[in-house]
Amino acid sequence: MLFNSIEFAIFLPVVFILYWFVTSKALKLQNLLIVAASYLFYGWWDWRFLSLIIFSTILDFSIGILLSSQQNELKRKVLLWTSIIINLGLLGVFKYYNWFLDSLYNVIPGLQVIAGFNSLDILLPVGISFYTFQTLSYTIDVYKKSMEPTKDLVEFAAFVSFFPQLVAGPIERANHLLPQFQIRKSFNYAYAVDGLRQILWGLFMKVVIADNCAGFANQIFNNSDNLSGSTLVLGAIFFTFQIYGDFAGYSNIAIGTSKLFGFDLMQNFNYPYFSRDIAEFWRRWHISLSTWFRDYLYIPLGGSRGSKWEKVRNIFIIFIVSGFWHGANWTFIVWGALNALYFLPLLLTNANRTHVGEIAKGKTLPSAKEFLLILFTFGLTVFAWIFFRAENLNHAITYIGKILSMSLFEIPRFNDMRNALILILIVAIFLIIEWNGRGERYSISNLGLKWKKPTRYFFYYCIIGAIFWFGGKEQQFIYFQF
Numbered sequence: 001m002l003f004n005s006i007e008f009a010i011f012l013p014v015v016f017i018l019y020w021f022v023t024s025k026a027l028k029l030q031n032l033l034i035v036a037a038s039y040l041f042y043g044w045w046d047w048r049f050l051s052l053i054i055f056s057t058i059l060d061f062s063i064g065i066l067l068s069s070q071q072n073e074l075k076r077k078v079l080l081w082t083s084i085i086i087n088l089g090l091l092g093v094f095k096y097y098n099w100f101l102d103s104l105y106n107v108i109p110g111l112q113v114i115a116g117f118n119s120l121d122i123l124l125p126v127g128i129s130f131y132t133f134q135t136l137s138y139t140i141d142v143y144k145k146s147m148e149p150t151k152d153l154v155e156f157a158a159f160v161s162f163f164p165q166l167v168a169g170p171i172e173r174a175n176h177l178l179p180q181f182q183i184r185k186s187f188n189y190a191y192a193v194d195g196l197r198q199i200l201w202g203l204f205m206k207v208v209i210a211d212n213c214a215g216f217a218n219q220i221f222n223n224s225d226n227l228s229g230s231t232l233v234l235g236a237i238f239f240t241f242q243i244y245g246d247f248a249g250y251s252n253i254a255i256g257t258s259k260l261f262g263f264d265l266m267q268n269f270n271y272p273y274f275s276r277d278i279a280e281f282w283r284r285w286h287i288s289l290s291t292w293f294r295d296y297l298y299i300p301l302g303g304s305r306g307s308k309w310e311k312v313r314n315i316f317i318i319f320i321v322s323g324f325w326h327g328a329n330w331t332f333i334v335w336g337a338l339n340a341l342y343f344l345p346l347l348l349t350n351a352n353r354t355h356v357g358e359i360a361k362g363k364t365l366p367s368a369k370e371f372l373l374i375l376f377t378f379g380l381t382v383f384a385w386i387f388f389r390a391e392n393l394n395h396a397i398t399y400i401g402k403i404l405s406m407s408l409f410e411i412p413r414f415n416d417m418r419n420a421l422i423l424i425l426i427v428a429i430f431l432i433i434e435w436n437g438r439g440e441r442y443s444i445s446n447l448g449l450k451w452k453k454p455t456r457y458f459f460y461y462c463i464i465g466a467i468f469w470f471g472g473k474e475q476q477f478i479y480f481q482f
Contacts, residue, residue: 064149127167195259202252210245
């Protein structure tokens with residue numbers, strides 16, 4: 001079920017009414033409703049995949065209880081690695097088996113005849129990368145004794161399957177989200193209204209920005225052989241805003257929807273395209289995944305401690321694994337390695353924590369130096385996104401080669417340039433709003449709250465109008481494929 005679908009527009013109010021007006025007197029009933037609604041939401045794509053999420057839920061719930069009662073360290077490690085191997089094993093089979101096999105047979109052509117292994121005709125379950133990491137964080141935290149395991153299967157199932165963030169995050173930690181299913185809530189009108197406002201902005205980012213940028217990005221990437229280098233640069237920029245509007249839009253809808261039910265989810269994006277260096281970008285982009293890798297992979301490896309070689313090794317491991325997490329394609333691995341290369345100079349000069357606060361705080365505009373740093377970091381990011389978007393490495397290299405040709409200095413030309421120019425103007429307005437609200441959890445959080453009601457509601461109706469005017473056929477979110 002897509003957030004930008006008619007089905008969800010019916011589903012959400014029904015669940016909201018049942019949650020606050022039918023089950024509000026009993027916490028257990030509320031949690032049961034969340035589980036039932038989440039399974040319906042997830043099963044809407046393919047009910048067969050429900051068996052995987054139910055299996056992961058029961059597995060990690062059981063291991064959590066066993067860990068709490070087991071004092072023998074060896075047995076505790078066996079339990080932990082049972083969870084890790086089974087969860088990552090399922091993820092590996094569904095997401096990486098065919099890619100690994102094809103890559104191996106390409107390297108050793110005769111191996112397929114000898115080995116006899118064939119590709120599997122299987123679909124990738126939606127959101128498997130997200131809920132797998134969420135359940136793993138629970139098991140690891142219980143093993144580390146940084147949290148007590150729950151004895152309530154229903155509340156744990158609600159934590160794993162919570163429908164607003166189930167299929168594309170944020171990837172929540174158990175010590176943040178799970179306790180929220182253990183407390184009976186009272187309806188907070190102001191919090192719910194804030195949630196609706198965030199949903200509205202998320203829909204604008206998805207439907208108006210991402211989906212319209214997607215049309216031009218797809219047109220340019222799919223016909224890159226016949227277009228000028230300048231047009232290909234424009235295509236990469238369109239994709240840059242497509243993926244941001246798509247994923248940050250999803251996160252805003254997820255967080256806003258959670259607020260309707262009294263839940264607080266972590267911020268997943270913090271205006272990443274205003275970053276002054278690549279280290280700041282990764283503190284602001286897909287925060288839930290970046291911090292997951294930091295806490296469960298980077299720090300256990302030694303983090304930024306140790307020799308220069310160990311620092312370099314750890315950075316490449318975390319970025320390449322992050323790229324691999326996104327999908328079974330060499331383009332994602334190169335994208336991750338490229339970001340590691342971007343990051344290394346900052347790490348080795350101890351400049352990776354130079355920019356940690358809000359940019360140009362209390363100022364209308366950034367300084368000339370800050371503006372140039374933002375522009376440079378944005379350029380690096382756009383270049384890296386080419387690998388992320390390309391069909392394969394050959395496509396990416398050919399695409400970049402065309403950009404570096406003399407045709408880079410031609411005027412961009414492709415079909416429907418008039419609508420592309422209108423979209424560029426809309427993106428510019430979007431960036432102004434984002435810049436103005438960069439100190440908030442989402443950019444229209446406080447925008448217009450002090451305006452007179454007619455002006456404020458006119459602004460909201462303009463956003464709604466833009467969603468209907470520029471919205472076309474409902475499009476799946478990019479990160480559903482990861």
